[in-house]
Amino acid sequence: MSSEPSGEYDVIVIGGGPAGENAAAYAIAGSDRTAAIVEQELLGGECSYWACMPSKALLRPGHLLAAARAMPGIDAKGLDVEAVLAHRDRIVHNHDDSGQVDWAEHSRIAVIRGVGRLAGERLVEVGGRTLRARHAVVLATGTRARVPEVPGLRDALPWTSRDATNLHEVPGHAVIVGGGVVACESATWLATLGSEVTMLVRGKALLANAEPFARERVASALAEAGVRVLFETEPESVTRTEPKDTGEGRIHGGAVTVRTRGAHTESIEADEIVVAAGRGPATVELGLAAVGLADGYVEVDDHLSARDVPGDWLYAVGDVNHGPALTHMGKYQARICGDVIAARAEGRPLDGARYAATADHEQVPQVVFTSPEVASVGLTEEAARRAGYDVDTVEIDIAVAGSSLARENYSGRAKIVVDTSADILLGATFVGPEIGELLHAATIAVVGKVPLDTLWHAVPAYPTVSEIWLRLLEARRS
Template sequence: MSSEPADSASPASETASDSDTFDVIVLGAGPAGENAAQYAIAGSDRTAALVEHELVGGECSYWACMPSKALLRPTQVLGTATHMPGVQQHVTAEHVDVPAVLTRRDRFTSGHDDSSQVLWADAAGIDVIRGHAHLTGPRTVTVDGDHPRTLHARHAVVLATGTVATVPDLPGLRAALPWTSRDATNLQQIPRRALVIGGGVVACETATWLRQLGADEVTVVVRGPRLLARVEPFASEAVAARMQTHDVRLRFGTEVTAVTRPDVRDTGVGMIHGGPATAELTDGTTVEVDELVVATGRRAAVDHLGLHTVGLDTGNVTVDDHLTVTGGDGTWLYAVGDVNGRAALTHMGKYQARVCGDVIAARAENRPLDDPRYRAGADHGQIPQVIFTVPEISSVGHTADSARDAGLDVEVLEADIDVAGAALHRDDFTGHAALVVDRATDVLVGATFVGSEVAELVHTATVAIVGKVPLGLLWHAVPAYPTISEVWLRLLETRRP
């Protein structure tokens, strides 16, 4: 279906006038923007507007979290089945049914139809306004589109515009029309040979599903010495080893210097963009591929937001723990999600948005902001994340290195995930876990798990870190038997005298 959103607006969203006033105006209708608007007006007669130039639901719903995990999950299920006696004898396929996987992915992205999201907003009392928005003064937003509008906010304007993928300005690279993350998650064709540029989360997950879905040759070019530089080394090494076992070629300490693609065509998102491309690398070699995927980072979507009209630096947005934009005049401007640079993860954007919405509501009602719920403290060393590679990595808080860089004296407790629950999960289960403990307080400041489907382990660690639970008390948090969570007991046992 078309990704053009104009026809999916609700009747309330299509009204236009020269000037409109709302209590809260949110620029960007992704998960963070939606939550900020909802929390700011919940249980009140306040009004809110969401301004969006693409699809209501944002990057996560259509081009990031949802489609990427939909691409990865079927092969994980197949892998578990083929290593389970009593089941593996009935699994005849070596690979997933690619058309069926893509069809399922498209169900999760609603075929890029955001009408259900608009209906949700309408039911929540939130107006959806289509168009590109920018600040034109304090509490004032102009929306460009078929029906230009000037909006005024009584209480707050919230920036929730997210980030956009960056493509390095290397000779020939941009002209080659490489895939970005949007193409990779919405792929319609599987390139036989693919070059992934980057070694972060997007690069690793993309390389994983390209190989799983049938790409014959996948090469990953990584500038640094390892994948996933921000996770514990043992976790990144496990992912690298698995990729290499499955014939993904990893080129560490290497960069692309130039690209040539004589037959380049803009064939659409997720389609192979023309003929073969040749990438020249810093080690003097070349790689010929059918498609390039650039996964070298993202930048805040602040261009053309009109930040200068309210006296702000046009290059970036910073916020305090109330999510109020710093450097501005007053407490009417907020920023949540990726755009503020604090934690580029959907769940953290939604968390910030809940805090932000509550702060807006409290200020509108002249209530004090003394309660901890009005401060976004989880952004400081308590951020959970799951990387859906094979094997999975889940982590929260510090790594051992980042804790030491922060000046903490830490002890690291490590254990293989070798418990009854893991063996029952699948016969070939392998995994490892580490807890980072602050010696001064004897509480956790970080945890990392790597293994099959370890995503569900991280919330326990998150609660322990946020709650500052002493290790002595964790002995009394008894893991159910037989579950993979029993690894917590094994980790604590490494500390016994």
């Protein structure tokens, strides 16, 4: 199927990451409609090979080692770096996407290799061939790492997130530019694998959108792990001895010298520099002008239809529409998008919640897999007040029977943000080991607008860390 594409499909998706795959699958589910995914790299996209999956494969061994060392009776000596990297390679299937292609073909989705480009209404060009969509074209091209305009930085061939997640050589000393999720997670696994790490953070805190206590705990933990975090500091210039494109995840040449400016002015010598300073839409080659759009993010409505393109045939899902840059949210949008396409193709009304993306506004869940983990959903206190809500908050340490059993000297903290007028949760944040597993309960409470009086009857099992829910409710009552 993938080698001999036809010229016409009901749905054409440009971009074969998880969001694109979901959009195609949902749009044709239970029907005789046809779909094609146009992908220029690997089917499965950034998440499968260069982001979520390899990064978590690198982080998990360190988390388990820390847990073992915090439990009496376990002799936990250290990590086998080669084995960790080999495990990561298995997780990303050594960049072989044949399994994903098999899934697509068994799902009746054609896989077309090449760069997809809009050529007009319902038209997509791929390698000189023009394809036509009967019902819909879905843009799911995601984003690419940004490299700041710092003198010498591009010439130094810095690592981006793709190199960091697919490293094959561990730098003796790595300088990370950035203080967001990618920067913090990269610093965590690089330090665990033996790198000396220096972070250059332009702002005054890590994880700028998180609750203050979460930022502080991550910063403290990184410092305890030996990471040097320089706040209000950024690179002024970069030079490198004999830069060389040695391949993804390999040291790109000789020594790097980073001259900094801001609160800390110095020259830092390193083996590698990692740029984790944000991402931008991957739309340069997408031909947006052919349908009257400017290059950049594609604005959509809650049905995921492109706002400025008439006819309800063009959709955008995932990072490319400037929504939350999270795989699970891209897949969420894609499921709704696929259902909308199917309903419109069959002439059905778009009635009901399933046809509108609402969770990507104020109900987004996210886990930052640092050590400790940060798990959050919905609005922080600052964001809720900025949005005009009257709020009450509860913030307490996680100290329950389940946490004391989980490890010695367990350290965690939790906070809830309550809409006082409706007595429902607007947001929740948890920080601690393995805390991501608590998040879905909070997500259900936020999305379901569950009254706090009702949450009293959601009894946490004993002895688990989730008993913190009872402690949060008790703290607010008192």
